[in-house]
Amino acid sequence: MQTFKLILEYDGTDFAGWQSQAAGRRTVQGVLEAAIARVCGARRIRLVGAGRTDAGVHAEGQVASVSLATRLLPEELARALNAVLPDDLAVVGLMAMPGAFHARRDAVSKLYRYRIWNGARRSALRARTAYAVPVPLDVAAMREAARALEGTHDFAGFQSTGSSATTTVRTLLRLDVCGAPGDEIAIEVEGTGFLRHMVRALVGTLLEVGSGKRPAESMSVLLAARDRGQAGPTAPARGLTLVRVDYGNPRDPDRLAVPPA
Amino acid sequence: MQTFKLILEYDGTDFAGWQSQAAGRRTVQGVLEAAIARVCGARRIRLVGAGRTDAGVHAEGQVASVSLATRLLPEELARALNAVLPDDLAVVGLMAMPGAFHARRDAVSKLYRYRIWNGARRSALRARTAYAVPVPLDVAAMREAARALEGTHDFAGFQSTGSSATTTVRTLLRLDVCGAPGDEIAIEVEGTGFLRHMVRALVGTLLEVGSGKRPAESMSVLLAARDRGQAGPTAPARGLTLVRVDYGNPRDPDRLAVPPA
Numbered sequence: 203m204q205t206f207k208l209i210l211e212y213d214g215t216d217f218a219g220w221q222s223q224a225a226g227r228r229t230v231q232g233v234l235e236a237a238i239a240r241v242c243g244a245r246r247i248r249l250v251g252a253g254r255t256d257a258g259v260h261a262e263g264q265v266a267s268v269s270l271a272t273r274l275l276p277e278e279l280a281r282a283l284n285a286v287l288p289d290d291l292a293v294v295g296l297m298a299m300p301g302a303f304h305a306r307r308d309a310v311s312k313l314y315r316y317r318i319w320n321g322a323r324r325s326a327l328r329a330r331t332a333y334a335v336p337v338p339l340d341v342a343a344m345r346e347a348a349r350a351l352e353g354t355h356d357f358a359g360f361q362s363t364g365s366s367a368t369t370t371v372r373t374l375l376r377l378d379v380c381g382a383p384g385d386e387i388a389i390e391v392e393g394t395g396f397l398r399h400m401v402r403a404l405v406g407t408l409l410e411v412g413s414g415k416r417p418a419e420s421m422s423v424l425l426a427a428r429d430r431g432q433a434g435p436t437a438p439a440r441g442l443t444l445v446r447v448d449y450g451n452p453r454d455p456d457r458l459a460v461p462p463a
Numbered sequence: 464m465q466t467f468k469l470i471l472e473y474d475g476t477d478f479a480g481w482q483s484q485a486a487g488r489r490t491v492q493g494v495l496e497a498a499i500a501r502v503c504g505a506r507r508i509r510l511v512g513a514g515r516t517d518a519g520v521h522a523e524g525q526v527a528s529v530s531l532a533t534r535l536l537p538e539e540l541a542r543a544l545n546a547v548l549p550d551d552l553a554v555v556g557l558m559a560m561p562g563a564f565h566a567r568r569d570a571v572s573k574l575y576r577y578r579i580w581n582g583a584r585r586s587a588l589r590a591r592t593a594y595a596v597p598v599p600l601d602v603a604a605m606r607e608a609a610r611a612l613e614g615t616h617d618f619a620g621f622q623s624t625g626s627s628a629t630t631t632v633r634t635l636l637r638l639d640v641c642g643a644p645g646d647e648i649a650i651e652v653e654g655t656g657f658l659r660h661m662v663r664a665l666v667g668t669l670l671e672v673g674s675g676k677r678p679a680e681s682m683s684v685l686l687a688a689r690d691r692g693q694a695g696p697t698a699p700a701r702g703l704t705l706v707r708v709d710y711g712n713p714r715d716p717d718r719l720a721v722p723p724a
Contacts, residue, residue, distance in 0.1 A: 211586060211587040211588055212587045212588075213587050213588050213590065213591075260588060262588065280584065284584065284585050287585075289585075289587065289590040289591075290587050290590060291587050292584060292585040292586060292587040292590075293584065293585075294582075294584045294585075294586070295584070321555075323541065323545065323553060323554065323555045323556070324472075324545050324548075324550075324553035324554075324555075325472060325553060325555070326472040326473045326474050326550065326551050326552050326553040327472055327473075327474050327521060327523065327592070327704075329474065329550040329551060329553075330474075330550075331588070443588075
């Protein structure tokens with residue numbers, strides 16, 4: 203058995219998210235496991251994804267780990283998988299790893315990008331990958347609010363109900379608002395871990411700041427309230443892309459190197 | 464009756480091209496005419512498109528003209544149309560024009576962009592809008608060949624059979640190859656008029672140059688041959704986008720201002 207690390211790109215529009223489910227829904231995990239089974243002739247495949255992206259969320263650099271009995275070299279395996287995978291799912295990197303590698307447990311940080319189309323008119327070519335907000339946004343105010351959310355905080359107010367996380371303290375290494383009003387705006391969020399729907403709740407809150415419904419300086423009060431009802435709505439999945447998953451030294455239990463907030 | 468100019472953006476993937484056809488196929492013209500009929504309560508609508516894009520070809524700035532009896536202001540009409548149009552088709556501009564305005568006859572030039580994904584691996588997020596060529600391309604050679612195709616030439620060797628054009632002489636104002644090997648490469652083609660499938664035949668020929676199958680200096684021989692069989696294949700529709708249609712002074716019969724080749 204050889205453990206492999208796969209780097210995946212997908213257009214999440216036509217997937218019911220990452221995770222395999224009952225009742226034959228099309229998931230990234232399910233489609234990829236079927237492709238691996240076909241290429242390697244294996245029967246039971248246990249694929250682990252670094253992040254369980256929701257339905258409609260895209261990826262440029264999702265990471266998965268899998269152990270396989272195959273004689274194929276990584277390069278050959280990647281080519282064989284890409285030959286059978288559908289157009290909206292591609293293996294963009296594949297390498298052999300030590301057997302202990304685990305895509306989710308060993309991840310040190312993840313980078314997400316949320317794309318907003320801030321033009322006055324709808325954009326048909328961005329419909330699948332950006333959220334359209336036609337009213338000009340106050341990007342400077344969004345940046346100010348973003349600064350206040352960076353660092354280590356209790357993000358209980360930004361998680362969806364039904365989460366089973368034991369602690370709601372998370373660290374945002376970076377929360378940047380790029381772009382200009384009336385044009386494309388990208389919110390980049392890098393963190394060591396995220397609660398359920400946390401990125402989309404952060405974006406929904408920043409959008410309220412950008413549209414003047416909430417002052418930029420209210421973020422500390424919002425964090426202290428720890429109340430999902432007070433933060434902004436969960437922004438639509440279509441705007442979100444998992445850009446990159448970073449791995450430090452996976453054997454170091456104290457591996458998180460968090461810069462000062 | 465008021466004549467309107469519409470600027471349209473669409474993801475061509477799920478359209479059977481611009482032009483309305485028999486047998487209920489989904490076309491840009493058909494979907495847009497149905498939306499106008501619904502919004503304006505009109506029955507017979509004659510929409511004219513500047514370029515009859517093929518199935519799978521996209522647009523950022525297709526232009527259409529239409530005459531309507533409506534009391535809606537251009538801004539109101541645009542908003543009403545965008546409210547009923549599907550996600551993959553949007554009105555990005557709409558203005559009232561003199562009655563004589565005709566989107567196709569008055570067009571002075573058009574700009575097309577052809578996107579090539581030259582990475583070694585497939586890109587799932589570019590699958591709908593770029594053509595994947597995994598072998599590194601010689602972009603410098605493509606640029607040299609492109610230079611030789613600019614200007615006024617007989618492009619008979621670059622049109623699909625079944626064309627009814629009376630002359631096959633056309634003028635390319637600009638043919639640029641942007642980008643780098645292994646990355647995204649964009650071929651931009653601006654011209655005063657194009658033969659059937661001409662842009663895609665130009666791209667197919669430049670791709671043969673880029674992959675070393677044809678020398679860059681063979682373009683003049685190819686133009687002189689006037690033989691479709693000697694030029695490269697028609698590149699796939701998915702990579703092509705109609706970026707912009709330009710209108711000069713529509714009343715000037717001698718309106719083409721062609722810079723020296």
